[in-house]
Amino acid sequence: MPSRYRAQLVNSLSGxxxxxxxxxxxxDGQTNVAIFSSVVHLGASPALVGFVMRPNNVAxxxxxxxxxxxxxxxxxxxxxFWLKAHQTSxxxxxxxxxxxxxxxxxxxxxxxxxPFVNESQLQYALTLKEIIPIELNNTLLxxxxxxxxxxxxxxIKPDGYIDIESLNTVSISGLDSYxxxxxxxxxxxxxxxxxxQRIPVNGQNELSDL
Amino acid sequence: MPSRYRAQLVNSLSGxxxxxxxxxxxxDGQTNVAIFSSVVHLGASPALVGFVMRPNNVAxxxxxxxxxxxxxxxxxxxxxFWLKAHQTSxxxxxxxxxxxxxxxxxxxxxxxxxPFVNESQLQYALTLKEIIPIELNNTLLxxxxxxxxxxxxxxIKPDGYIDIESLNTVSISGLDSYxxxxxxxxxxxxxxxxxxQRIPVNGQNELSDL
Numbered sequence: 001m002p003s004r005y006r007a008q009l010v011n012s013l014s015g016x017x018x019x020x021x022x023x024x025x026x027x028d029g030q031t032n033v034a035i036f037s038s039v040v041h042l043g044a045s046p047a048l049v050g051f052v053m054r055p056n057n058v059a060x061x062x063x064x065x066x067x068x069x070x071x072x073x074x075x076x077x078x079x080x081f082w083l084k085a086h087q088t089s090x091x092x093x094x095x096x097x098x099x100x101x102x103x104x105x106x107x108x109x110x111x112x113x114x115p116f117v118n119e120s121q122l123q124y125a126l127t128l129k130e131i132i133p134i135e136l137n138n139t140l141l142x143x144x145x146x147x148x149x150x151x152x153x154x155x156i157k158p159d160g161y162i163d164i165e166s167l168n169t170v171s172i173s174g175l176d177s178y179x180x181x182x183x184x185x186x187x188x189x190x191x192x193x194x195x196x197q198r199i200p201v202n203g204q205n206e207l208s209d210l
Numbered sequence: 211m212p213s214r215y216r217a218q219l220v221n222s223l224s225g226x227x228x229x230x231x232x233x234x235x236x237x238d239g240q241t242n243v244a245i246f247s248s249v250v251h252l253g254a255s256p257a258l259v260g261f262v263m264r265p266n267n268v269a270x271x272x273x274x275x276x277x278x279x280x281x282x283x284x285x286x287x288x289x290x291f292w293l294k295a296h297q298t299s300x301x302x303x304x305x306x307x308x309x310x311x312x313x314x315x316x317x318x319x320x321x322x323x324x325p326f327v328n329e330s331q332l333q334y335a336l337t338l339k340e341i342i343p344i345e346l347n348n349t350l351l352x353x354x355x356x357x358x359x360x361x362x363x364x365x366i367k368p369d370g371y372i373d374i375e376s377l378n379t380v381s382i383s384g385l386d387s388y389x390x391x392x393x394x395x396x397x398x399x400x401x402x403x404x405x406x407q408r409i410p411v412n413g414q415n416e417l418s419d420l
Contacts, residue, residue, distance in 0.1 A: 004370070007255075008370030008371040009371070015228025017226075018225030042262055042344065042349060044217040044219075045217075047223075083397070086397045130344075136256070136353060137256060137258055139252060159215060159218050162218075176396045178395060178397065179392060181383075182391070183388070192302050
């Protein structure tokens with residue numbers, strides 16, 4: 001297969017991917033923000049989130065900054081700024097900030113040096129815990145522990161579920177396709193002896209058969 | 211935070227997650243299939259796909275089988291069988307097959323011992339390449355190389371992009387919410403000197419401004 005064809009095809013296999021902006025700054029305060037489709041949940045306790053990157057691609061400034069400051073933020077991409085988010089994947093030089101160049105605004109919270117993406121409706125800060133090299137293809141799994149979450153209370157349901165559909169969070173398929181979502185349902189915890197049931201978005205125990 | 215609340219909240223942070231059934235068999239041919247929301251693209255050349263698992267959870271039969279046979283299949287979950295797919299997360303015993311118990315049918319292709327999920331519109335086989343332990347929380351990153359892809363030709367576009375929306379592939383948010391998608395657009399490769407443009411789903415070079 002030609003390499004670009006292969007890249008499109010293989011990138012389509014894993015299914016829908018999360019769309020997130022990772023924002024960092026270096027020791028001098030120079031900011032950087034880049035889109036990633038490989039952010040993955042690793043565990044709730046401790047709260048660990050990972051993402052995969054190539055050391056030599058456009059996102060290398062992200063990696064350098066995380067190594068310097070041990071801190072970064074992840075910001076879910078929503079329908080209101082998906083085009084600007086995609087533009088961050090262009091190869092800008094390190095002295096330029098994608099915040100300015102892509103029309104995004106940074107926001108800071110007390111006690112956290114790394115910038116957040118102000119346009120994002122679900123933002124969180126992480127402390128670097130480990131960078132695991134994947135030698136098979138020279139990529140890295142960067143793992144951080146979540147320290148602070150910023151999200152409007154309305155989206156957080158009584159059982160802890162965050163209704164990211166109500167935040168208009170987008171997903172990615174392949175390398176370059178963006179999608180919004182329509183919920184089928186939340187489902188009850190599956191047990192061997194009974195069929196799954198719908199639960200309401202708020203997570204309350206009003207089960208209904210399907 | 212109470213642990214179930216925390217699990218719901220932290221599982222919502224990474225954004226939309228892929229919904230895939232991983233199917234395996236042991237050396238005796240006993241089949242197993244389980245849903246995973248942590249399948250992640252690692253690289254196109256070689257074609258590597260990873261997924262994260264806890265060694266001790268319900269999916270341990272999946273891990274044991276992969277270690278025994280070095281082979282497994284990943285099958286995208288679509289709207290036509292999302293309920294059955296969710297039911298596979300119940301704690302069945304190893305001697306029972308989720309295929310039978312959840313109403314899913316297995317399918318085999320010549321030369322591949324692991325079963326596929328017949329209901330899935332995008333199926334592929336992998337050979338185990340590496341299991342990387344993540345010591346921070348005792349999880350494992352299981353990495354396989356894609357050997358065979360099965361998908362209707364209509365969904366594969368001329369540039370290699372697979373239109374998984376046309377296959378009604380679903381995504382997951384949090385622990386238990388399922389979603390279908392609506393495409394915003396595919397976008398052109400981002401370059402510093404120009405704004406991104408829409409490209410048609412078939413990937414042809416008919417750019418249009420946004």
